[in-house]
Structures are given as structure tokens and as C-alpha cells.
Amino acid sequence: MASASRTTIASAAAGVALFGGAAFVSAPTTRTGNLRASVSAATPASAPVSGLEASTAMAVAGTAIAAFASRKASAANRKHQLVALTAFENELGVQAPVGFWDPAGFTADGSTENFARRRQTELKHGRISMLATMGYITPEITGKFPGYLSPSAGLKFADVPNGLAAISKVPAAGWGQILAYMAFCEVSQDQSAGTPAAAGDFGFKVLTASDPEAKKTKLAAELANGRLAMMAIIGMFFQDGLTGSAWGDWANYTASPLRAFENELGVQAPVGFWDPAGFTADGSTENFARRRQTELKHGRISMLATMGYITPEITGKFPGYLSPSAGLKFADVPNGLAAISKVPAAGWGQILAYMAFCEVSQDQSAGTPAAAGDFGFKVLTASDPEAKKTKLAAELANGRLAMMAIIGMFFQDGLTGSAWGDWANYTASPLRAFENELGVQAPVGFWDPAGFTADGSTENFARRRQTELKHGRISMLATMGYITPEITGKFPGYLSPSAGLKFADVPNGLAAISKVPAAGWGQILAYMAFCEVSQDQSAGTPAAAGDFGFKVLTASDPEAKKTKLAAELANGRLAMMAIIGMFFQDGLTGSAWGDWANYTASPLRAFENELGVQAPVGFWDPAGFTADGSTENFARRRQTELKHGRISMLATMGYITPEITGKFPGYLSPSAGLKFADVPNGLAAISKVPAAGWGQILAYMAFCEVSQDQSAGTPAAAGDFGFKVLTASDPEAKKTKLAAELANGRLAMMAIIGMFFQDGLTGSAWGDWANYTASPLRLANGRLAMMAIIGMFFQDGLTGSAWGDWANYTASPLRAAREM
DSSP, X not given: OTTHHHHHHHHHHHHHHHHTHHHHOOOOSSOOOOTTOOGGGOOOTTSOOOTXXXXXXXXXXXXXXXXXXXXXXXXXXXXOOOEEEOSSTTSTTOBTTTBSOOTTOTTTTOOHHHHHHHHHHHHHHHHHXXXXXXXXXXXXXXXXXXXXEEGGGTEEGGGSOSGGGGGGGOOHHHHHHHHHHHHHHHHSSOOSTTSTGGGTOOSOTTTSOSSHHHHHHHHHHHHHHHHHHHHHHHHHHHHHHHHSSSSOOGGGBOOOGGGTTTTSTTOBTTTBSOOTTOTTTTOOHHHHHHHHHHHHHHHHHHHHHHHHHHHHHHHOOOSSEEETTTTEEGGGSOSGGGGGGGOOHHHHHHHHHHHHHHHHSSOOSXXXXXXXXXXXXXXXXXXXXXXXXXXXXXXHHHHHHHHHHHHHHHHHHHHHSSSSOOGGGOOOOGGGTTTTSTTOBTTTBSOOTTOTXXXXXXXXXHHHHHHHHHHHHHHHHHHHHHHHHHHHOOOSSEEEGGGTEEGGGSOSXXXXXXXXXXXXXXXXXXXXXXXXXXXXXXXXXXXXXXXXXXXXXXXXXXXXXXXXXHHHHHHHHHHHHHHHHHHHHHHHHSSSSOXXXXXXXXXGGTTTTSTTOBTTTBSXXXXXXXXXXXXXXXXXXXXXXXXXXXXXXXXXXXXXXXXXXXXXXXXXXXXXXXXXXXXXXXXXXXXXXXXXXXXHHHHHHHXXXXXXXXXXXXXXXXXXOSOTTTSOSXXXXXXXXXXXXXXXXXXXXXXXHHHHHHHHHHSSSSOOGGGOOOOGGGSTTSHHHHHHHHHHHHHHHHHSSSSOOGGGOOOOTTOOEEEO
16 A cells, blocks of 8 residues: 555654664663652662662652642641652652652642553653654655655655655545554554553563563653653654754744844853843944943952852851951851941941942943953953953853842842741742642742732732633634644635635735734624623632633533643643744744745854754854854864764773673783783773783874874865775765764763763762762752752741651642541
8 A cells, every 4th residue: 555655664663763762761770769768768878879869859859849839828727647648659650850740730639540541641642752753853864765655646755755744745545544553553452441551561562571570661761752752743843834844944044133243242052142121222332332341240240249148158257357446257247138237337448449449440431441341350351362252251151140140149138038048937928929829830839020919919819810811722722723724734615705715825823914804803803702791700700710611621520620720721821932932933934934944144053064963953052162153163173073072982882881791801911910800990990001001092092193184174184084884985974974973972972971970989980879978969068968958948847847757748739648
């Protein structure tokens, strides 16, 4: 049949997806323990400590935050209960470091039947998404099959485009085969609750196994890969719909309005030039220079202030007196805003005098070095113009981050009266108003950065919630209105017979507005009016809370209605963001999905057609190495990248291989009596290499360098040293292999650094953390400790105990609880 070969393609893609699962996300190989094991059940000191314990701390802290946000005021009056901890946290698919994560609250009802049904659906969606993702990728890498997909229709495999455009090429018989295969998968197995098929086991022992533990591991990997594939395929659909190409050609899109001052200092990938407030809309270079000067000063002051908050907490304070005449010791000065009250008058004088000196000691008029931030401190800048530019760009970025950081610190300090803020004792926070209302979701909790609820008015809150629901519903309809015609096509026939207007004549997106007949606007307005006046929406009515009697959206059961309305709120919020993005893109490109092919002047395009540029990121240079546009510098760095990548791949395999295959038999150095088995794995092997060995290593490196002409433009400069396993005589095949080598080399550079770090910390190639007691990550003043203490504050505030007795804490939304 015409689509039999297509089914073969799908099967092949499935094989690639399934066998390559570990390349996406590796599943845990051991059974996940209870995430809330008590201290008394701790692993003995002699046993290896799994990575789960580190993620447990984060999971507990996250659970505490979510529980804190959903705790009801009436909880104190409840009868004490002892509960079992039965939140689906030991189910398949729970992975470190997140643990069990359900921000949408689907499992809040504690129903195992609903959980099993959703898990079954998740598996199916994940499998289809893996096939679809591989269906996008495989033809790009391997090419298409030779011959005909449909001989009767004269349709070759080569004629079928990649991506969404392929839908229009599928023959009717092909759709029939696809639907028939889907039906076969559904009806050929008993998928009722409790059957193997309900848990995803359809008897394909490549996916599962007769061994229960092996099956569990494979299904966990499949779940993780399926989740990743669901995200991936949606991204691919979006990019394909935007650009009309499976991988999207941004090279031709030149008319972006986001380009004013885009070559100025401080423009960084991936955002590029970003001015949402429109300060530069007037195009004035004088105003830009003045604001840049101000930004630099604010950033420098903020960096000093941020370090002034952090440093005393980590290093402690200076010994002795800050002001001997006033008897004021450094130790007497509190951290944070409270320190302001301790500064003597002479101290304020010194601060103001130094500020004045900085301002008046330099000529900061337009065009001077000081106006651009160069005050002659060559630590911050440099005599070399390029080095100065790089350092000033880094300073700008750090200053921006510090401005955000210090404002957050001031806010927290002002709220809690402490530099780091003990939230457990802060019960009057304005951030807690309405924290138990519908729509509050973990992990953020109640979030109102604009302060709409700061007045505490329940009437205003209810009115805004009603408005939010309506906007969300309209946005969901509008978002689907953008997407659906692109995927399914448009209705046949006429939209307006009297006007001779066919559905096919109506463009997608904003351009459709011009095609709506007057009568159509009348119908739209009439329907909107009907929705508004057909229900009593006064305060306290069901309609005021969003219940218009459509029991698909809501339900007669209060709990089910609450769950559905919460899901609707979340979807509506996402749709409001989505439709604004679609409008913006449509307005920029004049197309519902944006024809980026015509946008050629993007600053993201330097060297975008070079080897190593890969979808979906495209050309990515966040450090701005290529900002100078120098092809010589690019070629030099690419040559260096290839060498580093190759060495890293060898080093990575040198770590892994002996662990898997064992070591060679016999002697590494017979004269020194050194056996291969005597050489430890990892960094410790360095001490075992004989002097002659180092000589051989250096000689081989020198041979690789001097045996080839690596000057600009030669094959060796591009990485071709004549080893035809890595490259090929065919230019296209060579390009593909070198691209793969670059990607693998980049991954290996990250991998070997991680291995070195772990080996250096633990003294073992794979790192036995159980024996590593001196980790800097375990110090009280370490970064992890700062996170841990905040989590402890939350937990203590929630449970009234330093370690928190979760068995008595019944109000967590993350747990299905039962009375014992």
C-alpha cells in the first residue's frame, strides 16, 4: 500500500527513539526511596549516599513552600489526625532532583484511578510525540527513502516535505492506514484498569521486559523521554508554523524593529537589544549616552551594595572599632538596612565626600572616556580597546544583575527586619492576601508583583478574578483560532454567500480582521452581549465565579468544579501570554506564523551558516566572541574548539571505558614493573605515568601539530587531518560528520570538566560522596547552606519543629492522605 512504507518509516523512527532513549534522559536504575524518610531511617555511614538525598532537601523545601501557600486559617481548629504519606511520590516517573511534581494539582483529589488514567494517557502522548520528533529529525540527518511512497499517485518519498507541510502530501489511503493502525493499537489490547496494557506494557519486550525491575527502569526512561518529546514536538510545530520550514530560516528576516542601538555596548545574546519601556524610541544618541552613563553608575553602586550585604554573612566582620571616638565596633553594626542607623555623622560625611570626588575628579562631558565609564582604573577597563570593551560589557551585565539583586534584598530586609529575612515569623505579609484562593499554584504560590491585591479588598479581588476568567477564555479561543486553521485547514464553502466570501479567502491572524463583513461584526458583538446579559453576574452568584452552567467546564460536584476551574485559570493565563506573542509576531512579520525567511538583517546571524550551527538554538554566542565579525578570529576559535573537543572526547572515554570493560592485561611499563591494573582511573592516574610515558604523550601531541599545515584555508585548519573515519572525500558527508563531531566535542568538554570536578572533590573517578566529609558544599556559610537554612526556616514556621513532623501536617496539597 501507499503508506506501508510510511509505516516502516514510523517503525524505524520508533526504534531510533526507543534505543536512543538514554541520549535524552537517563532513568534511575535503583528504586526511588520514600522522599520523606525519617532521620532514624538514615543510611548507615558506611553505605554509599545516593544523589537522591541532595534532591530530598530541595523537594522538602519546595513542598514546604507549596504547603505554606495553601494552608487554611481554620487549620488550627481541626481535630488532630495522624495520616499516612501516600502522595504518588513513589510512582513511576518520579525523578531527582524535582521528585514528585504536580504544579497543576491533578493529583490533589488523591484518586488512584484518575492517576492511572492520566498516566496511561501520558504514556500514549509521549510515545506518539517520540515518533513525531524522530519523524522530524531523521529525514534531516539520514535523508529520505529512494523510490515511491505512492506509485499509483506518482508520489516519491523525496517529494514529501519535512514537517507540517507533509500533511498536505499524505494520500487518502495513507490517512486510512494511519487511522487503522491507531485503532489496532487501541482495540488489540485489553487496557482496562489493572491490565499490563493499562500500565503501558503492550508486549513489546524492547520497551518492557519480563524482569519487573528491568521493565520498571525502561518504562521510567520512556516516560522521561516522552515528556521531553512532548515539549520538543510542540516547539518544532511552532517553529515550522512560524517559518514555513521544519528548521526555520531566519536569515531573510530583515525588518525587525528591535534593532535600534543594537551594536551598542551591553547588547547580549540571546535577547539582543531589549528596551521594553521604549526609552530609545526617539533615536537620540545623546539621550542614550546619558542613560548609559547613569546605568553604569547605578550598576557599580549596586554591585558594591550587594557585596556589602553578602560578604559579612560569609566572612564575618572586621575586628576592632569602626569609630573609636564613638566606641562603635564593626561587630556592633547590623547587616542590611538596619546599619543605616549606626553610621556616625562623620561616616556620612566621608561617604558623601567620596561620591563628590568621583563626580568632580573627572571630566564626564559627552564624548570623554569618563562619560563612557572609563575612570582610569585599569582593573575595570584596559589600554587595549577590545579588552576594554569586553570588560565594560561584563561590568554592565553584572551591574544590571546587581541592581535587581539589591532591590530584592532591600525589599526582603524591609519586610522582615532581617538582612536575609525570617519568613516563618512574618505573618502580616501583603504577599499572603488571598493565598488560598483558586488559581494559586505551586511552586510560586500566590503571586501578585503588580500589587493589585495590596488593598486587601475581597470585592476588588472577585471583580478582577471574574475579568481574568473572561480574558482567559477569550484568549484560549483566539489562540486555537490561530493554530487550528494552520493544522486542519479551513472550512469548505462560503463564510458569507451574499458577499461571495469563502472561508478559504480569509487569511489567518490579524489580517482576517479586514475580511470580516459588517454582519459578522454584528454577530460577534451580539454573542458577546448574550454571554454578558444572559446570566446574573452580580457578586456571590455562580456566574460571578465563572460558572455559566456549561458542565464541561465546571461540575455539580464542588471539588471537581474547583479542580476544573483551577485548570481553566492556568490555561487561560497561558493563552493570554500566547495570544499576545502571536499578535506581536503577526504584527512584526505580517503573517500569522511569521515568515522569517524575509527577515535578513537579524543580529543573531553572524556566521549562522557555519559548521556547528544546530537546531533548535541556531547560532548561539552568548559571550559575544563573534561580535567583531572577524572571519579570521572565528576560524582560529573554531580550530581550537575542534582540538579541545577531540581531546575531551578521548578523555571522557578514558574515564568511562575502564569502568565498563576493565583494564588491559599485562604491563603498561615492563621496565618499571607497572601493570595496567595498577593504574587508577581518573586524576589519580597522573601520578602513575612514567617519565617515558609523558614523553610519548608530548611527542604525539607535537606530531599532530607539526605533521600538518594548519595555516588559514588549509584542510587541517578546518579539522581535516586525513583520517577518513572522521571526515570523508565527499564534501557533504564530511560536513555532516564534522558537524556531529563538533556537537559531541562540546558535550565532551562539559562532561570531562564535570568528571574532573567530581574526581577532585571525592578522590574517586565516579565520586563516593559518602566518604567526602569536607565538601565546601556542606559548610554552614556555603551556598547550599544558605539555601538549606531558608528551607529550615520555612519548615520550622510551618510545623513548629526544626525538622518538621510531616505526619501531623495534613494540609499539603501535594499529598493524597488517608486516616490511620
